[in-house]
Amino acid sequence: MYWKRVMVGLVGLHASLSIAGYEQGVDEYQRGNFASAIYEWRQSAEQGDADSQFRLATMYERGQGTTRNLEEAHKWYQLAADLGHLPSQMKLAEQSLNGNGANASPRTAAHWYKRAAEQGEAQAQFQLALLYLDGRGVEQDAAEAARWLEAAAEQDVIPAQNNLGSLYENGLGVEQDHSTAIRWYQEAARAGDPYAQNNLGAMYARGKGVDRNHAWAVFWFAMSAQQGNEVAASNIASSLEHLQSREVKPRVANIRAGTSTEHDVISKVQRGDALHVLGSTDGWTQVYVPQQQRLGWISSSLLE
Structure with a gap:
């Protein structure tokens, strides 16, 4: 029992040192001391701190405070990703898909996107769905694609909704x-x-x-x-x-961006011009402006 208590204490101390090292690295980075930040992050990264591993990887990827080294960056991203670090999993997936810092591998990309997607990462869910739709790195499976698209869509990923x-x-x-x-x-x-x-x-x-x-x-x-x-x-x-057309009554009239004279004029029309009407509200009529391929508003009193 004595040894168990000692081991628990050592694990807690180890975690505290890792957190302290990470925070010291952040402080050094914010001061612009990139080499010192790398030193601090490396100490805690080697103790298994995923956040430090990720920050160290980004320094190697960008060449900040050290020589740019994509292979070294990939190594640290990998270690952090294996610990469940979401940003690292996403970075590895992107690298694997694009061949940046590692050989291009849709299969590896799918693996990391799935790991992140299972943790609820919306963009990972969307990207994984696209891989299932295209059959890249995975067997083509529209049902599985739909499942992940729905998960992402429920989290307001707009392309997933479409x-x-x-x-x-x-x-x-x-x-x-x-x-x-x-x-x-x-x-x-x-x-x-x-x-x-x-x-x-x-x-x-x-x-x-x-x-x-x-x-x-x-x-x-x-x-x-x-x-x-x-x-x-x-x-x-x-x-x-299929829309109703109405002609302009005055010699010149303004089409505006909204339903008041305070809105910008987006186009001018002349007497006799026929405008396609979408609908009316509060004395204003919404029309289609073909020259600009956009919608506008004109006072309903200015139309026949």
């Missing part, structure tokens, strides 16, 4: 469900993802999972096109044909 919507739309790895596809497209589209905005526009244009609504289709296509998505820009035309 990709998950696509799987539900097409019935890949999950039972086809257009309503669920709409849900995930909406999440990503509202967060500003141009691909989800285009996909959501297409769902409205076709009436998949929602009632067909060309005004909403144009809205989302335009939001996507405004971010440079050429596919969305080309999709707008077919839905514009």
Whole structure:
């Protein structure tokens, strides 16, 4: 019993020294004493402190306070990753996928992404899902991809939400469900993802999972096109044909970015110009501005 108590005390002392060494390294780094930081981190890294191992690896990777050495960086990342250190696992996965500091190996990348994903790391879940979708480093498995995409999507990884919507739309790895596809497209589209905005526009244009609504289709296509998505820009035309057009009454009128005269003027139109109308609210009408491939607002009183 005596020896057990002594061993517990030694383990606690060892951990305390490692933490102290890590914190001393941080202090030295913040002062710009990179060589001293490396010294402190190496001491605690050799005692098995994962945070110190990670910081030491980054110094070798960047060449701060020492000669740049990607192999040495990889070694310390590996030691920390084996201890469950999430940033190290992510770094190893990225290195393995890109061949930076190690031979490119999608299989190794998948291994580390999975280790991190199982700890709840959202970006690892997303990257692992992409590997399963493409069959890189793992057997292609749409169902497994969907599982990890959903885990990442629930943590608000926007591209994962869009990709998950696509799987539900097409019935890949999950039972086809257009309503669920709409849900995930909406999440990503509202967060500003141009691909989800285009996909959501297409769902409205076709009436998949929602009632067909060309005004909403144009809205989302335009939001996507405004971010440079050429596919969305080309999709707008077919839905514009279904919208009501109204002509401008005054000789010149302003189209604004919002529903008040305090908003910026984004375009000017002339008497007789026909504008495609999406809807109206509080005396303002939302229209599509083809010259700029974007949406704008005009006072409803200025339209026939």
